[in-house]
Amino acid sequence: MVDVSGKWALVTGASRGVGYEVAKFMAGKGCNLILHSRNLEHTKQIEEEVKALGVEAYSVQAELADYEEVVAMLDLIEKKGTEVDIVFNNAAVQIAYRENYWETPVEDFDMSFRINFISMAAICFRLIPKMIERGFGRVINTTSGIKNEPEQSGYAASKAALDKFTKDLASKLEGTNVMINITDPNWCRTDLGGQQAPNAVESAIPGVVVGAFVDDQKSGRFFHAENFYGLSFEEAVKKAESIEANPYVI
Template sequence: MFDVRGRWALITGASRGIGRLIALFMAERGCNLILHSRKKENCNAVIEEVRAKGIEAIAVEAELADRDKIKNMLKEIDSLGKDIDIVFNNAGLQVGYRKDYYKTPLEDFDISFAVNFIAPAMICYHFLPRMEERGTGRIINTTSGIKNEPEQAGYSASKAALDKYTSDLANRLDGTDIIISLSDPGWCRTDLGGPNAPNAPESSIPGVVVGAFVNDRTSGRLFNAGDFHNMSLEEAVEKAKTLTPLFK
């Protein structure tokens, strides 16, 4: 199992919901954290929680729909002089549910692709060369199981693009110690999922973090969090090894 103690992880959308749970889980295992939100102060509470577990934590900010803001955030992270070995592209945006889906505004696609696809791709492209130089790294991109719902076309299409992007990169990284994976938290009661979702956010653990701990040089797998619910981390890692990469 990949040892995360003393390493640094970037978590986008870390101030609440699934991102906060990822931060707490990683901190409990000794991983130092860079926590992203739209505004740094949004992460103040999480910073206190994770520092209480004895790790270092730093907040950064960026509006992920703004490419210049993303670039500025990445420059700030570089200036910290930390080697980022783990990236959780957790942040996401879901636009309105369009009952009259033939009239879906094109702006739905603009904002969905900006936040859910282009932002993660920019972050991947920034950190992957450095991971290759060091010969190790983990990237976990958050996807969605939503399908057959044209009412959510912008969101679904942006996640499908992220799936394809991740699978294609995985094909090239497979066999190295740089492992890129997809995780699907499931429909959870978060600000994004809404109060009527069937699953508690805690049900996503350890499924959404298992990609950071796999250590078998296999990229391109999709980890559906529900399949790992109530497992220990050790059990989840063993189960993860049985899954076939999407590109195969």
């Protein structure tokens, strides 16, 4: 199991929901944090909470729909000299639920792909090569289990693109000690999931974080949070390493 104490993790969408839970958990394990949101005001509370746990932390802001803002955020992290060891690409948006899905506007796809896929790809392309150079890295991309719902086609398609992208990159990382995997927090009561969701946001832990701690250099796995319900953290990491890695074969 990886010891993350003293390492640096970037958590997108850290101000609330699953990202908030991830940030608290990682701080509890001694991991320093870069906390992303659209506005620095949004991460003030979580920044104070994680610093109180004895780790270093600072906040960054970027509207993920704006590629230039994503680049500026990454430039700032680099300018600060922070070597990012772990990435939780958690932030996402669900544009709308289109009951008349035959009239889904193209804007649903445009915005969904900008935030849910392109921003994450940009982060991966910027940070993973540096992880390879240093000989360590963990990337956890958050997907969705939504299927057979064209009412949410923009959101679902953007997540499908992220899944494909993640597995394609996974095929290139063998032997680097840089690992990229996918997690699904399940349908949780968050601003995105809504209050009708069946699961408390806390239930996403430990499933959404195990990808930062697995240590067998295998990528392309899918960690569904519901498969880790009720397990201790140690049990969860052990189970995660027993899941077959499934990158696409070249």
